[in-house]
Amino acid sequence: VAIATQGTASNYLQRAPSPSGLADVVGLILDKGLVIDAYIRVAVIGIELITIDARIVIASVDTYLRFAEAVNRLDLTQTEAAGLAELRGEGSKDKSKGMIEGAKEAFSGDRNGKQRQRSGRD
Amino acid sequence: MSVTEAPRDRPRTSAGTYVYGIVWADETAAQATGVAAAPVETLSHGRLAALVSHLDPAAVRARRRDLVAHSDVLIDAARDAPVLPVGFGTVFDDDDALVAELLEPRHDELVALLEMFEGVAEVTVRALYDEDGVLREIAASDATVARLRGRGGSLDLGRAVAQALEARRASDREAILRRVRPLVHDVRVDEAQSELEVLRAAFLVDRDALPELDAVVGEIAADATAMSFKYVGPLPPFHFVTLGQVGR
Numbered sequence: 001v002a003i004a005t006q007g008t009a010s011n012y013l014q015r016a017p018s019p020s021g022l023a024d025v026v027g028l029i030l031d032k033g034l035v036i037d038a039y040i041r042v043a044v045i046g047i048e049l050i051t052i053d054a055r056i057v058i059a060s061v062d063t064y065l066r067f068a069e070a071v072n073r074l075d076l077t078q079t080e081a082a083g084l085a086e087l088r089g090e091g092s093k094d095k096s097k098g099m100i101e102g103a104k105e106a107f108s109g110d111r112n113g114k115q116r117q118r119s120g121r122d
Numbered sequence: 123m124s125v126t127e128a129p130r131d132r133p134r135t136s137a138g139t140y141v142y143g144i145v146w147a148d149e150t151a152a153q154a155t156g157v158a159a160a161p162v163e164t165l166s167h168g169r170l171a172a173l174v175s176h177l178d179p180a181a182v183r184a185r186r187r188d189l190v191a192h193s194d195v196l197i198d199a200a201r202d203a204p205v206l207p208v209g210f211g212t213v214f215d216d217d218d219a220l221v222a223e224l225l226e227p228r229h230d231e232l233v234a235l236l237e238m239f240e241g242v243a244e245v246t247v248r249a250l251y252d253e254d255g256v257l258r259e260i261a262a263s264d265a266t267v268a269r270l271r272g273r274g275g276s277l278d279l280g281r282a283v284a285q286a287l288e289a290r291r292a293s294d295r296e297a298i299l300r301r302v303r304p305l306v307h308d309v310r311v312d313e314a315q316s317e318l319e320v321l322r323a324a325f326l327v328d329r330d331a332l333p334e335l336d337a338v339v340g341e342i343a344a345d346a347t348a349m350s351f352k353y354v355g356p357l358p359p360f361h362f363v364t365l366g367q368v369g370r
Contacts, residue, residue: 032207
């Protein structure tokens with residue numbers, strides 16, 4: 001899960017001597033470098049899983065739904081306040097139920113909610 | 123080539139010569155332990171040496187520690203000398219086969235490659251959006267997203283977000299590359315591995331120019347909003363070395 005680097009002067013980006021995550025290591029050494037005649041390469045057990053795992057489908061319906069949910073859950077101070085005001089005044093039962101849950105998550109359980117949703121991807 | 127038996131027919135032996143990479147003959151292995159916890163040795167031929175381990179090929183797995191060991195042996199060796207990295211999991215029958223099939227027939231080509239990568243290094247830059255941060259900015263700035271937002275989880279909203287994100291990603295990626303390009307010899311951009319990945323790229327840079335590049339990448343990170351960065355190097359030229367790119 002990404003940690004925001006807001007880029008303040010105290011947060012100066014350091015060059016790391018070696019890759020930190022396994023995915024980054026794999027990205028360097030698996031299909032890069034000198035690849036000597038294919039038959040010499042050992043059929044390494046486990047490689048297939050890693051490479052397939054790393055591929056994520058972009059612009060799928062799943063992605064759209066996830067973005068929609070994430071954007072709806074955002075706590076944008078102004079729009080959120082307006083949304084809540086609107087909610088108190090009117091709104092159908094089904095709709096308000098969804099929105100209250102969304103708002104609750106945005107205010108309290110945002111981190112957990114996101115990680116739950118992402119598990120299986122990371 | 124003709125000295126050895128056909129590799130396809132080789133019997134299942136319990137030993138093999140695992141290759142990490144190629145260095146100049148006078149180099150020694152910087153890291154003691156490699157894949158499958160085997161010691162790292164050098165095997166010289168002419169002006170070249172291969173960084174090798176003697177091991178049972180069946181002991182090589184895509185385990186974290188073996189992948190990291192392969193990478194670490196190469197990164198350590200590349201700290202102050204050129205290294206031609208070989209892909210993970212390359213095992214020759216024995217030392218003789220390594221000489222006969224690679225070091226001897228490709229000697230001059232490998233020498234030319236080592237000369238070519240003398241004094242240069244690969245660095246990688248990966249930029250990733252912070253999901254909350256970038257979606258917040260999109261929700262605040264994109265009219266379509268702002269209009270659709272709050273009307274329940276809809277496909278239209280998601281598509282609008284994805285489109286805004288893609289446009290932003292393309293321009294952020296190009297902005298980063300535009301600032302780095304003048305400082306480097308070559309650029310390879312890898313395919314993004316998630317929709318939040320802005321850039322995954324490798325640069326070939328003079329070692330002498332690293333401080334300058336550090337400063338520019340630091341500025342890019344400081345200027346960026348809702349983004350985190352991974353900046354790694356100096357590395358062996360993983361992205362830039364291929365056999366056959368020199369001479370015949």
